[in-house]
Amino acid sequence: MKEGHPKGLYLLFFTEMAERFSYYGMRAVFTLYMVAALFTMESASEIYGYYTGLVYLTPLLGGYIADRYWGNRRSIVVGGMLMALGQLLMFLSASCVRPAIYEADGVIDPAVDNHLAVLLMMGGLFFLILGNGFFKPNIATMVGSLYSPDDKRKDAAFTIFYMGVNVGATLGPLLCGIFEGDYLNPSRFKWAFLCACIVMIISTLTFYLLKDRYVVTHDGQPVGIKPAHQQRAVKHELSRSEKQHIAVIFIIAAFVIFFWAAYEQAGVSLTFFADQQTDRHILGWEMPTSYFQSLPAIFVVLLAPVMNLMWDLLGRYGWEPSSVMKQAIGLALLALGYWFIAWGVKDLDPQVKVSMWWLTGLYFIHTLGELSLSPIGLSLVSKLSPKHLASLMMGIWFLSSAVSNMLAGQLSTLYPDGSAKSLFGWVEIRSLYDFFMLFVSMSGIAAVALACISPVLNKMMKK
Ligand code: GLN
Numbered sequence: 001m002k003e004g005h006p007k008g009l010y011l012l013f014f015t016e017m018a019e020r021f022s023y024y025g026m027r028a029v030f031t032l033y034m035v036a037a038l039f040t041m042e043s044a045s046e047i048y049g050y051y052t053g054l055v056y057l058t059p060l061l062g063g064y065i066a067d068r069y070w071g072n073r074r075s076i077v078v079g080g081m082l083m084a085l086g087q088l089l090m091f092l093s094a095s096c097v098r099p100a101i102y103e104a105d106g107v108i109d110p111a112v113d114n115h116l117a118v119l120l121m122m123g124g125l126f127f128l129i130l131g132n133g134f135f136k137p138n139i140a141t142m143v144g145s146l147y148s149p150d151d152k153r154k155d156a157a158f159t160i161f162y163m164g165v166n167v168g169a170t171l172g173p174l175l176c177g178i179f180e181g182d183y184l185n186p187s188r189f190k191w192a193f194l195c196a197c198i199v200m201i202i203s204t205l206t207f208y209l210l211k212d213r214y215v216v217t218h219d220g221q222p223v224g225i226k227p228a229h230q231q232r233a234v235k236h237e238l239s240r241s242e243k244q245h246i247a248v249i250f251i252i253a254a255f256v257i258f259f260w261a262a263y264e265q266a267g268v269s270l271t272f273f274a275d276q277q278t279d280r281h282i283l284g285w286e287m288p289t290s291y292f293q294s295l296p297a298i299f300v301v302l303l304a305p306v307m308n309l310m311w312d313l314l315g316r317y318g319w320e321p322s323s324v325m326k327q328a329i330g331l332a333l334l335a336l337g338y339w340f341i342a343w344g345v346k347d348l349d350p351q352v353k354v355s356m357w358w359l360t361g362l363y364f365i366h367t368l369g370e371l372s373l374s375p376i377g378l379s380l381v382s383k384l385s386p387k388h389l390a391s392l393m394m395g396i397w398f399l400s401s402a403v404s405n406m407l408a409g410q411l412s413t414l415y416p417d418g419s420a421k422s423l424f425g426w427v428e429i430r431s432l433y434d435f436f437m438l439f440v441s442m443s444g445i446a447a448v449a450l451a452c453i454s455p456v457l458n459k460m461m462k463k
Contacts, residue, residue: 005146005153005156005157005160006146006147006214006216006217006218007214008142008146008214008215008216008223009143009146009157009160009161010214011206011207011210011211011214011215012139012142012143012146012161012164012215013160013161013163013164014164014203014206015076015139015203015204015206015207016139016161016164016165016168016203017164017165017167017168017203018168018199018200018202018203018206019080019083019135019139019168019200019203020164020165020166020168020169020172021168021169021171021172021175021196021199021203022083022087022168022172022196022197022199022200022203023055023083023128023132023168023172023196024168024169024172024173024297025171025172025173025175025176025177025192025195025196025199026087026090026128026172026176026192026193026196027052027173028172028173028176028177028290028293029173029176029177029179029180029189029192029193030048030051031044031045031048032180032181032189033094033181033186033189033192034047034048034121036101036181036182036183036186036189037097037098037099037100037101037108037114037117037183037186038097038100038108038114038117038118038121038186039108040108045268045409046409047125048409049405049406049408049409050406051125051128051129052264052267052405053402053403053405053406054129054402055128055129055132055133055136055402056132056136056398056399056401056402056405057129057133057399057402058129058130058132058133058134059132059133059136059137059394059395059398059399060133060392060395060396060398060399061133061134061395062075062079062132062133062134062135062136062137062138062391062395063137063138063141063391063392063393063394063395063396064391064392064395065134066134066137066138066141066227066391066392067227067388067389067390067391067392068227069226069227070226071224071225071226071227072138072139072141072142072145072223072224072391073142073211073215073224073225074226075134075135075138075391076134076135076138076139076142076204076207076224077204077207077208078131078134079130079131079132079133079134079135079136079138080131080135080200080203080204080207080208081131081204082127082128082130082131082134083127083128083131083132083135083200083204084131084197084200084201084204085127085131086123086124086125086126086127086128086129086130086131087124087128087193087194087196087197087200088124088193088197089120089121089123089124089127090120090121090124090128090193090196090197091190091193091194091197092120092124093116093117093118093119093120093121093124093193094117094181094186094187094188094189094190094192094193095187095190096116096117096120097114097117097186097187097189098112098113098114098117098186098187099112099183099184099185099186100112100114100183100186101183106183124193133395136394136398137391137392137394137395137397137398138224138391138394140158140161140378140381140382140394141224141382141390141391141394142215142223142224143157143158143161143378143382144157144158144378144379144381144382144383144390145217145223145224145382145390146215146217146223147217148217149383154379154382154383155308155311155323155375155376155379156308156311156312157379158375158376158378158379158382159304159307159308159371159375159376160304160308161375161378162300162304162371162374162375162378163300163301163304163305165300166296166297166298166300166301166304167297167301169294169297169300170294170297170298170301172196172199173290173293173294174294175195176192176193176195176196177192177290178192179191179192179195180192211224227388238386241462242386244460244461245384245385245386245460245461246384246385246386246389246393247460248324248384248457248460248461249380249381249384249385249393249396249397250396251453251457252324252327252377252380252450252457253396253397253399253400254400255327255331255446255449255450256327256373256377256397256400256401256404257400257403257404257407258331258404258442258443258446259330259331259334259369259373259404259443259446260400260401260404260405260408261403261404261405261407261408261411261442262334262338262408262411262439262442262443263334263366263369263370263404264404264405264408265408265411265412265439266292266293266296266363266366267293267408268408268409268412268415269411269412269414269415269435270292270359270362271289271290271292271293272412272415273359273415273432274289274292274356274359275289276353277345277348277352277353277354277432278292278353278354278355278356278358278359279353279354279355279356280356282356287356292359292363295359295360295363296363296366296367296370299363299364299367300367300370300371303367303368303371304371304375307368307371307372322454322458323376323377323379323380323383324380324450324454324457324458324461325451325454326372326373326376327372327373327376327377327380327450328447328448328450328451328454329369329372329373329447330369330370330371330372330373330374330376331369331373331443331444331446331447331450332369332443332444332447332451333365333366333368333369333372334365334366334369334439334443334447335439335440335441335442335443335444335447336365336369337361337362337363337364337365337366337369338362338436338437338439338440338443339436339437339440340358340361340362340365341358341359341361341362341436342432342433342436342437342440344358344361345358345431345432345433345436346433347433348431348432348433350418377397378394378397381393381394381396381397382394384461411438411439414429414435414438415435416429416430416431416432416434416435423438
């Protein structure tokens, strides 16, 4: 077996790192920008939910167009340019925004006309959503295409690539966060959006200039060029085993919905928890609430090599779990993380704050789950997809994140606020313990069910 990884992996690593820097950097200040001058908190949350949901829906379109017409390379360049344009419109929106909030009560002043800023922002979101659709599935597909179908290095390659995602996700909010504005100076956010725009241009340009040299297979064949199999795609000639492989992708993607819906509480209910029920003092300094959101990304970067090493070691003894089983382990770890915190807040008085170790511990456990599920899932999709549908299948994989992100916001409304809430008039949520246990059950049941059907799925995956 060949040692090391092709150079193309590192170009894709860098390109995706810069794109995720831009995406997460903008996302970190996005709601703050909206509530500083344009929208109420409720509307801002809704827009945020739709945005984070839709960015994962368009990969279906981007994947389809790449497989059918453009190939991955062109799709990435087009997607990157659209995203840079989206960030530019966000910059222009924040450049013309005017302070519009009454200091006393936080109400939006009707005398201030910020319509243009809203319009530019909506245009920006449109291009970001569209651009992400062309960029995200195609860059992941190309990682897989660097290797031959049965190359054992694929899981490790996707885990390295996933580190790139998370280096970007760590640094973006840190840099863009410097330019947080407020209701007195909402225009300051423009610098954050400009940073996101510049980094997106760097990402696209680097890929554009270096792709021909590095994004090639080990025998020098270009990867991700215009597809040569349109004819085949038109007839949809799928063999029986190809159909089974596609079915496996759909089944696993359906389970993964439960993972991200619980995981993505990080941006909503877990942020409320960090804000209201966590003592954030370290040696007299109070840590900003938003810092908690970068914890999972930092943990991914730190733990990814450890996980790779662990799979490698287990593999040597023949104990490495199958890719499907790794998805189930990811779900189980998510349940474990929620169980850990549920235990920490059991019988907690609503006024009392808990130590930040509970939330830190939860994110640590969740990250182990994420590393078991997310990069391995990408690798699995890459291994199972028929070549002429590889990017579309990646789009299907991200479709589950679209559903999850929308669901996450709905589940977060069950966060206890004193009144009893119920899920479909079925489960009563009265305390934080109940709330966290809901996620324990959700991901725990999904983990067990997936583990139970894994032998069947493994069989379907065989050629
Ligand atoms: N956090 C990862 C990324 O941004 C995974 C997102 C997902 O699949 N939902 O790429």
